[in-house]
Every structure is written in C-alpha cells, then in structure tokens.
Amino acid sequence: MNSLSEIADIIKANHSFGVTYHVSPDGDACGSVMALVQGLRKLGKEAYIISRDLTPDNLGFLPLSMEIAGHNTKPKNNSDILIALDCGNEERLSCDISDFTGMIINVDHHITNDMYGRFNYVDSSSSATSEIIYSLLNELDIELDTSIAKCLYTGILTDTGSFRHSNTTSSTHRVVSNLLNYNINHTKIHSALFDNKPFSKLKLIGRVLDDCKLLFNGKLILLYVTKQMLNELNIDNMDTGDLVSYGLQVENTEVSVLLKETDCGVKVSLRSKNEFDVRNIAEKFGGGGHIKASGITFNDCTLSEVKDKILNEFAKELD
Numbered sequence: 001m002n003s004l005s006e007i008a009d010i011i012k013a014n015h016s017f018g019v020t021y022h023v024s025p026d027g028d029a030c031g032s033v034m035a036l037v038q039g040l041r042k043l044g045k046e047a048y049i050i051s052r053d054l055t056p057d058n059l060g061f062l063p064l065s066m067e068i069a070g071h072n073t074k075p076k077n078n079s080d081i082l083i084a085l086d087c088g089n090e091e092r093l094s095c096d097i098s099d100f101t102g103m104i105i106n107v108d109h110h111i112t113n114d115m116y117g118r119f120n121y122v123d124s125s126s127s128a129t130s131e132i133i134y135s136l137l138n139e140l141d142i143e144l145d146t147s148i149a150k151c152l153y154t155g156i157l158t159d160t161g162s163f164r165h166s167n168t169t170s171s172t173h174r175v176v177s178n179l180l181n182y183n184i185n186h187t188k189i190h191s192a193l194f195d196n197k198p199f200s201k202l203k204l205i206g207r208v209l210d211d212c213k214l215l216f217n218g219k220l221i222l223l224y225v226t227k228q229m230l231n232e233l234n235i236d237n238m239d240t241g242d243l244v245s246y247g248l249q250v251e252n253t254e255v256s257v258l259l260k261e262t263d264c265g266v267k268v269s270l271r272s273k274n275e276f277d278v279r280n281i282a283e284k285f286g287g288g289g290h291i292k293a294s295g296i297t298f299n300d301c302t303l304s305e306v307k308d309k310i311l312n313e314f315a316k317e318l319d
C-alpha cells in the first residue's frame with residue numbers, strides 16, 4: 001500500500017483526472033468524489049466525475065450533482081489517471097474501464113479492498129472515504145471552502161449513521177469540527193438528507209414494518225419489499241436499502257435482513273447491531289461490505305428461494 005503523501009505526489013505530477021465511485025453511490029461516495037474534484041480544480045487540474053449512476057434524489061443538494069447526468073461513463077482518452085473512491089473492487093466501479101490504459105489510484109476505507117489500483121490507499125479505520133479525502137486535500141495544500149466542506153460533512157455524516165456507528169472516532173469528530181469552521185449549515189444538510197422523503201416512501205415503510213417478522217428467538221428480523229408493494233404504491237424507482245435499519249430498532253435483535261424483489265432478482269441488505277459479522281454471510285453468496293453493513297445481489301432467483309438460502313446460513317450461527 002502507498003502512503004497518502006505518495007498519492008498526493010502522483011496527483012501533483014499529473015494533469016487530467018477522471019474520478020469515480022462504487023455503483024449505487026451513497027452519501028460518502030458522492031461526497032468524497034465531489035470534494036476531490038473541486039479540490040483538483042482548485043489546483044488547476046482537469047477533473048471530472050465518471051458515473052454510470054445518477055445522483056440519488058436525497059443528494060441532489062450537493063454541489064456538482066448536476067455533473068452526474070449519465071454522460072461520462074468512462075475515462076476520457078487523454079486522462080492520465082482514474083481515481084476510484086469508496087469502492088472495494090473493480091467490478092463495483094460505476095465506470096467502464098475496459099478501454100482505459102492509464103493508471104488507477106484507489107482510495108477507500110472498506111476492509112475488503114482488492115487493492116486493484118496502480119496506487120492504493122486503504123484505511124479501514126477511517127469512518128468514511130470522505131474522512132480520508134479531508135486528509136488528502138490537506139496533503140495537497142488545498143484550501144477548503146464551504147462547498148467542499150459540505151460534501152465531506154455529508155459523506156462522514158451518512159457513513160457514520162449520524163455519528164452513531166462504531167466507526168466514529170475522535171479523529172472523525174476532529175475532522176468534522178474543522179469542517180464546521182467553513183460555514184456549512186449542518187441542520188440544513190441533515191434535513192436535506194433525512195427529512196426529505198416522498199409521501200409514498202412513508203407509506204412503503206408502513207407496509208414493510210407491518211409485514212416484518214422476528215426469527216431465531218428475536219435475534220433476526222426479516223423485512224421484505226415486494227414488487228407488489230411498490231406497484232400498489234405507484235413507486236417506480238426508489239432507494240429502499242435504508243429500510244433495513246428499522247429492524248435494528250427492535251430490542252434484542254442482532255441482525256436485520258431486508259429482501260427486495262427487483263426485475264432481475266433479489267437485493268439483500270444486511271445490518272448487524274453489535275458483534276455479528278454480516279459481511280461473512282454476504283461473502284458466502286458473492287456479496288460484500290462491512291462487518292455491520294453488507295449487501296448481496298441474487299440474479300434470477302425468487303424472493304422465497306433467497307429467503308431460504310439466507311436463513312439457512314443465519315441458522316448455523318443464530319440457532
């Protein structure tokens with residue numbers, strides 16, 4: 001692995017950068033990419049966002065969200081470097097790298113990173129990739145401003161579950177304390193992120209909670225989002241991964257499992273409250289993530305097939 005100052009040196013020595021993140025970008029992916037792109041432009045570099053995804057609705061308030069419009073899906077021919085942020089492996093990049101011959105710089109905080117870059121900086125003790133980008137901008141002597149601070153704050157806030165997850169450290173709070181000096185309106189950021197749901201989402205939450213089930217003596221809670229629910233509520237395209245966290249609000253639960261029926265199969269979100277390692281389960285099915293937050297995608301499977309497979313694995317550890 002490289003040091004952050006080596007990464008900074010490579011950046012200083014080059015001119016053109018495509019910057020990308022993982023598919024289905026979240027607050028940390030978007031926040032870290034947008035902060036770095038703005039910082040690189042301040043250095044006089046050519047920098048642009050590469051994304052096969054659109055900005056999620058609740059992140060539309062971030063600067064540069066207009067630059068994620070689905071037209072840059074691969075690095076430009078003349079780009080020296082592709083910087084990949086918050087993404088553990090090449091397969092999950094929201095970027096087509098099949099023709100790319102330049103160098104990849106991989107900066108991430110996922111413990112299971114494949115080190116797929118020519119240069120790699122992975123710090124799993126960082127709460128968010130945005131926390132690392134804060135340090136990288138420092139290494140590059142880039143003066144922060146309100147717009148950059150807003151992006152980094154959003155990334156850290158979302159990846160720490162508003163500073164409640166165990167990945168939150170004193171260093172996280174130190175970084176955030178500095179970010180608040182750049183005149184960001186943290187109350188407004190919080191509202192834009194969390195108090196901004198379509199009414200249909202609230203109705204969906206009601207349906208999902210009404211149908212959820214406690215299993216394994218209350219240690220696991222199972223939630224479903226079915227196509228039928230989405231159809232009945234006229235919901236077309238909505239991120240529902242956050243619903244999994246409701247399961248952990250129940251006393252004595254250890255694991256929350258959300259199964260979402262999609263057009264191609266089933267998406268599974270796994271969350272753990274304390275010690276249980278859900279990544280271990282996810283990896284058995286080709287998924288991945290963090291110890292307390294992981295995901296799996298099953299193609300061409302029905303909801304009940306996936307439910308059986310997943311519960312069989314949990315039974316080995318929770319029964």
Ligand SMILES: [Mn+2]
Pocket residue numbers: 028029086109127128129159
């Ligand atoms: Mn992250």
